Amino acid sequence: MTELKPFTHNSEDYPDGIVLVVDKPYRWTSADVVRKVKWLACRHFGKKNLKVGHAGTLDPLATGVLMVCIGNATKRAEALQARDKEYIAGISFGATTPSYDLEKAPDCRFGTDNVNEASLRKALKSFLGEQEQIAPLFSAKSIDGVRAYELARKLYKRQALTQDQSELIRPARIRIDNLELLSFSESGNMLHAPAFDPDYSGMTEEEILRAKEKNSRINVVDARSLGLPIAEIRINCTKGTYIRAFARDLGEALDSGAFLSYLIRTRSGYHSISDALSIRQVE
Numbered sequence: 097m098t099e100l101k102p103f104t105h106n107s108e109d110y111p112d113g114i115v116l117v118v119d120k121p122y123r124w125t126s127a128d129v130v131r132k133v134k135w136l137a138c139r140h141f142g143k144k145n146l147k148v149g150h151a152g153t154l155d156p157l158a159t160g161v162l163m164v165c166i167g168n169a170t171k172r173a174e175a176l177q178a179r180d181k182e183y184i185a186g187i188s189f190g191a192t193t194p195s196y197d198l199e200k201a202p203d204c205r206f207g208t209d210n211v212n213e214a215s216l217r218k219a220l221k222s223f224l225g226e227q228e229q230i231a232p233l234f235s236a237k238s239i240d241g242v243r244a245y246e247l248a249r250k251l252y253k254r255q256a257l258t259q260d261q262s263e264l265i266r267p268a269r270i271r272i273d274n275l276e277l278l279s280f281s282e283s284g285n286m287l288h289a290p291a292f293d294p295d296y297s298g299m300t301e302e303e304i305l306r307a308k309e310k311n312s313r314i315n316v317v318d319a320r321s322l323g324l325p326i327a328e329i330r331i332n333c334t335k336g337t338y339i340r341a342f343a344r345d346l347g348e349a350l351d352s353g354a355f356l357s358y359l360i361r362t363r364s365g366y367h368s369i370s371d372a373l374s375i376r377q378v379e
Contacts, residue, residue, distance in 0.1 A: 107141040113169025115151075115176070119372035120162040120361075126153045129375070133164045136378060151176035152335070152364055157197055160361030161369050179365030180273070183331045185356060187343045188284065190324040192353035196232045196340035198317040206353040208325050213280045216327055219349045220275040223342065228267035231338045272342075274332035282325045319357045326357060 114137075120129055127150075134148035151163040151173040160183075165173045189211045191202035319326075331339060340356045347354025362369045 107143060107146070107167060110167060113165060113167035113171075115169045115172075116164045116166065116378065117367045117372045118162045118164050118378060119369060119374050120154050120159055121375055122159050123156055124375075125156050126150050126162060129162055130164060132375060133166070133378060137166050149173050152181070154361060155197065155340070155359070157199060157356075158359040158361060160359075161364045161367055161372055162361070163364060163367060176365060178335050180332065180334055181337070181361060182363035183333070183339055184278070184360045184362055185329050185331055185339050185343065186326055186358040187329060187346060187354050188319055188322065188324040188326045188357045189347060189350065189352045189354045191322065191355065192344070192347065193317070193355045196344050197356040197359075198319055201317050202322070202355070204353055206347075206351075208282075208352050210351050211325050213277065215350055216277055216280060219346060220277060220329070222349065223272055223275060223346070226269065226271045229270045229338060229341050229345070230267050232340045232344075268336055270337045271334045272331065272337065273334075274330070276330040278328040278330055280325070280327045284319070284323050284326050330362075 116133060118129055118133070120126065130148050130150050134146060137146050137148060138144065146167060147170045148164065148166050149170045151165060154160065154162050163173075163176050165176070190206055190208040192204045192206070193202050194200040331337075331342070339359055343354050343356040360369070
């Protein structure tokens with residue numbers, strides 16, 4: 097476990113536990129990262145089992161800062177994830193998807209005559225401050241003891257899922273402190289787009305097989321083929337803010353549907369993406 101080499105091999109030397117800041121890979125779930133780190137930590141410390149968890153879930157199609165807590169650091173997970181966050185979001189306009197991101201194909205198309213730099217800057221100002229937000233149904237929110245995404249999958253299969261999900265999920269109070277328009281492209285050019293085509297270079301045959309199996313579990317629509325206008329926005333917000341829901345609401349404010357094409361968490365609390373380790377570095 098490369099990044100634990102500076103540490104001793106005695107877990108008792110870390111009574112407060114260890115917090116690893118990981119750059120979550122594209123298509124990995126947060127639970128995938130926890131399982132990987134747990135296996136590596138147990139091997140490194142010669143333990144059969146260790147408490148390992150994450151502080152603040154990232155969607156499979158998001159990348160960036162994910163704090164993984166090992167040992168007694170899991171007791172601080174709630175406090176760690178309560179801190180403010182910073183994201184860079186690529187939001188496409190002119191269509192909506194059931195999941196508000198690229199896990200599902202667009203289900204409705206809209207005009208984009210009202211979408212330009214001036215209208216975007218004006219609309220962004222209206223989202224600053226405290227507000228109520230309805231989380232996506234494709235989320236880990238609980239509805240009468242059931243995970244929202246389980247209900248969403250059932251409704252999606254029955255083609256009974258609508259864009260208006262306010263009757264199913266209660267609004268939550270959030271705060272957005274800063275919104276900065278970094279770029280806008282009418283042709284859909286993406287500055288920080290993820291690798292829609294996975295890169296298997298440098299991997300062994302066994303690693304490639306494992307990566308392909310993992311990638312096959314997450315459906316991804318290639319947004320490059322859609323040719324929709326896209327804005328890249330820096331967002332500073334509180335815990336519990338759903339950027340997919342923000343994309344949905346921004347599209348509605350501009351009379352044009354919108355969805356999240358990519359998302360990078362660049363900061364969580366005082367942990368920055370510049371401090372984050374890739375999975376390969378952790379290995």
